[in-house]
Amino acid sequence: MASRPAVIVLAAGKGSRFLGPEHKLEQSLGASTVLGTTLGHAISSQLQVVVVTTEALAGVARRSVAARDVIVLPEADAPGQAGLGMGYSISAGVNARPNAGGWLVLPGDMPLVQPATLQAVARELAHHAVAYAQYKGRRGHPVGFSSELYSELTTLSGDEGARRLIARYPAYGLELDDPGVLVDVDTLADLASVRQTSSAAAAAAR
Numbered sequence: 001m002a003s004r005p006a007v008i009v010l011a012a013g014k015g016s017r018f019l020g021p022e023h024k025l026e027q028s029l030g031a032s033t034v035l036g037t038t039l040g041h042a043i044s045s046q047l048q049v050v051v052v053t054t055e056a057l058a059g060v061a062r063r064s065v066a067a068r069d070v071i072v073l074p075e076a077d078a079p080g081q082a083g084l085g086m087g088y089s090i091s092a093g094v095n096a097r098p099n100a101g102g103w104l105v106l107p108g109d110m111p112l113v114q115p116a117t118l119q120a121v122a123r124e125l126a127h128h129a130v131a132y133a134q135y136k137g138r139r140g141h142p143v144g145f146s147s148e149l150y151s152e153l154t155t156l157s158g159d160e161g162a163r164r165l166i167a168r169y170p171a172y173g174l175e176l177d178d179p180g181v182l183v184d185v186d187t188l189a190d191l192a193s194v195r196q197t198s199s200a201a202a203a204a205a206r
Contacts, residue, residue, distance in 0.1 A: 003101040004046075004047050004048055005047055005048070007047050008050055010106070010107050011054075012053050012057075014075075018188065025109060026057070027191055029191075029195060030198055033060060034109055034191070034194075035064075035111075036060065036064050037198070038107075038109070038113070045118035050070075050071060050096050050097055051065055052073060052092050052093045052096075054074070055072055071092050073089065073092060085158045086161040087158045087159065090153060091154050091156045095154050103145050105143045105144075107141060110184050110185075111180075111185070111198070112198070113142065113178065113180045114178050117133050117181060121133050121174055124174055125147075129145070130165065130171040130172065131171065131173075132174065134175055134176070135175070135179050135181050135182055145162065
């Protein structure tokens with residue numbers, strides 16, 4: 001039986017655009033936090049989950065996943081760490097799950113992405129080297145990479161992320177009824193909007 005794809009939740013960024021008193025991923029969202037909600041949805045997808053973060057947020061991550069599933073990187077502005085960035089975080093996550101049946105990259109500040117969305121993109125990795133979720137024609141997250149791209153993913157570094165891989169390989173956009181694929185928490189206004197959306201969804205589910 002083929003191994004399940006893994007969701008790599010990226011939580012090592014500084015979140016410099018967010019001007020709140022705490023890191024944006026630590027902000028409360030319902031009964032959890034922004035990062036905790038993102039991780040909860042990833043876990044509910046029943047895919048493998050690995051969190052790439054820094055020591056400052058490792059405790060928040062460990063409330064949701066086992067310690068072995070938390071990869072702790074140095075802070076990006078630490079001495080000698082100029083090469084760190086999104087690319088390095090992706091590489092660290094892939095290296096932590098080398099036998100996964102592909103990898104889905106999901107920023108930790110996207111708590112509205114639904115478990116079914118992660119499952120749907122994961123299924124496309126059996127047919128496409130690169131697949132991503134989109135809503136009304138707009139590209140969003142997660143972005144998935146098939147296992148054949150392992151060697152290229154593990155050499156990523158810096159802030160470029162995986163853009164060059166997406167440019168090199170045909171990328172399949174999967175249209176989904178999930179506006180959360182476009183929503184991240186970069187600012188206080190974003191957080192207020194996400195809280196309102198989450199509250200409305202919780203009320204509708206009662």
